[in-house]
Amino acid sequence: MRNRNIFHIDANSAYLSWEATWRLQHGESLDLRDVPSVVGGDPKSRHGIILAKSIPAKKYGIKTGETLYSARQKCPDLLIVPPNYELYMKCSNGMFDLLKEYSHLVQRYSVDECFLDYTESEKLFGSPLKTAYKIKNRIQEELGFTVNIGISHNKLLSKMASELEKPNKVHTLFSDEIASKMWTLPVDDLFMVGSKTLPKLKRIGISTIGDLAKANLSHMKSYLKSHGVLIWNYANGIDESPVREEDMVQKGVGNSTTIAFDVTNQREAYLILLSLTETVSMRLRKKKSLARVVSVSIKDKDFAYYSHQCALCAPTDSTNVLFKYVKKLFNEAWKGEPIRHLGVRLTELCSREFYQISIFDEKSLDKYRRIDETVDCLRRQYGKKSVIRGSFLHSGLKPIAGGVGEEEYKMMSSHL
DNA sequence: TCTGGGGTCCTAGGACCC
DNA sequence: TCTGGGGTCCTAGGACCC
16 A cells, blocks of 8 residues: 555543533633543442543543542542533534544544544645644644644554653654654553453563564464454554545444443333433434344343344334334343343444335334334424433433433444 | 443354255 | 264354543
């Protein structure tokens, strides 16, 4: 492949910076970024984990994903603010729109990360490094938060580059810089080397990215299968994946929720599953897709996780049809123990247009479809909670569960 | 006052077919 | 009385990402 120029743009401690920016713009004098602070969920509803941390909080050893309880022990004066996903979506959109000015090829990798293919833009905007600084400074001035930008010839290296020194920095990581800038790093700093792979690598004497790069490829392949080949390539800076257009095909939609209390009976489990089915099927219909596979997942009070799935005879987007399968799957899977978390996921998606004929085969399905369309329409106009099922009244449970913000947005994935 | 939510991809084993 | 081997599909579980 010819030489490309790829940028990776990463908002620095995104949720926290966005929260800080918003608060400053709304009259607060304290900048959350200057003190030990975190964005975190509510422990009362069993959502008490750290979603983002300030740099001062990081100095206390506080990590994303750890419990608020543990973070408070490390730093008793820690300032904790609740998340505001709609705000984060707006900030994310602002960053994305600004980036689109510099290339038609911008991939939204997650809420706070984008890849930008600068290859064709160079003749319009000049040198990559100059433009990267321009973008970084514009985001800071116009949107109020800082980003790191990594520049290289592929996505993997540009992503590794943006991780180098934070915040508010532009880094390059071209081929001749791999040895000095990347090989010296601990091997788990490499994209796709996680907590399970790290000890396996340590066991064979690999502790830096450079060790992995110089390891024997066929040895890695027999030891870690295809994943071994993948990370060996990454360690050597090899990655040919393209910056993908926004509208790539999504493979599935799912929603899940941790319940504030342990669910111990079928009736309550059904209500929560119904609320999740409502959310997930609305999202499916919004995408004008149908699903052919439904799966239900359960996490019990001890965090043991399992799931059960089945294929449908015909793809559908009907809340009622999907819920019928969800109930069946739940009954087949549930072992009867107290439940902490429930999830509903739809996969094997296809286009609605493509399958319309079989949907209208049955009169009852046609009726279901009209109900779904009407309810979706009302909810769009008057809000998600304008139409709810009678069964939720007085149940103490949320009629619509799952989802973080109002808008649909690309979340994360683990491949480039 | 303990541990979120939303994704993708890979693998292993069993069923089934020829 | 023996009992191959390749291919595909399905499901459950695990690893990784942010």
